[in-house]
Amino acid sequence: MAFGYAFPMRVTVLFFGVLKELLASESQTLILPSGATVEAVLEHYRQLLPQQIDLWPALAIAVNRSYAARACGREGDGVVADRRAACRRAAELHH
Amino acid sequence: MELSLIDAPRADGRPNYTIDAVRTLKAGLATGDELFCLMGADSFLSIGKWYRSNDLLVACDFVVASRPGFDLSRVAAALPPNISVASSDTQEGDNLVLSLRNAAHRESRLYLLPDLREQASASGVRESLQRGVQTRGELDPAVAAYIREHGLYKETREF
Secondary structure, eight states: OOOOSOSEEEEEEEEOOOHHHHHSEEEEEEETTTOOOOOHHHHHHHHHTTTTTTTTTOEEETTTTEEOOBBBBOOEEEEESSSSSSSSSSEEEEE | OOOOOOOOOTTTTOOOOHHHHHHHHTTTTOOOOOOOOEEEEHHTGGGGGTTHHHHHHHHHHEEEOOOOOOOOOHHHHOOTOOOOEEEEEEEEETTEEEEEEEEOOOEEEEEEEEOOOOOOHHHHHHHHHHHHHOSSSOOOOOHHHHHHHHTTTSSSOOO
8 A cells, every 4th residue: 555645656547428528538647646546536536527516426436447446546546437327448437 | 240440539639529430431332321420319418519519410320319208409509609590390100300501501410319318327237347246238248258368447546
């Protein structure tokens, strides 16, 4: 488990389904503090889409193609979000 | 039923929007074929923010399902300003049907399926799989076997 927030890490976030429509993008790169959690990624997008409160409860997340709870990631990780559980590639946030 | 990758990410990096997938699908249909876009009500609530939603909403018919207690008036309220409800609500069985029209007078139909009493939820199934709990028949046996064989939906990473 990583502790502290000394070293920033680069995380590629891939979007599917509704999030792709709302964010007008297939992916984005975020710079996050080391040890940042997937929840931190979600919070970033919650703030970008503050009116979409219905989207988040059922969001499925994968980190490097593995299903993830709201845990955390590492430098170079990809995170994917999409509404559909049947996902498609690399690390993902699924809604 | 067959798997389609029609809305898979594009090679050029441009987002593959739903309107693109719908138009590609329509191009392959025969005369008289009908195309429906199915989604949950919570997803439909954001439709006004989708790429070219004014075109999308009249590009095909929509079927929107909601769970018991969902306020269907929220669906109509979610329509973008340039989409109007062209005709009075009609009832087909338990379903409410709205005729949608855009500024160019193109129309589509929106079928609202209220009170979908399906207890299964994707989130619940994923949580069961993550905890190693047997799902209660929500999954086709072949799908369940694939998930089990590939160890999907388990926490495979230590953080």
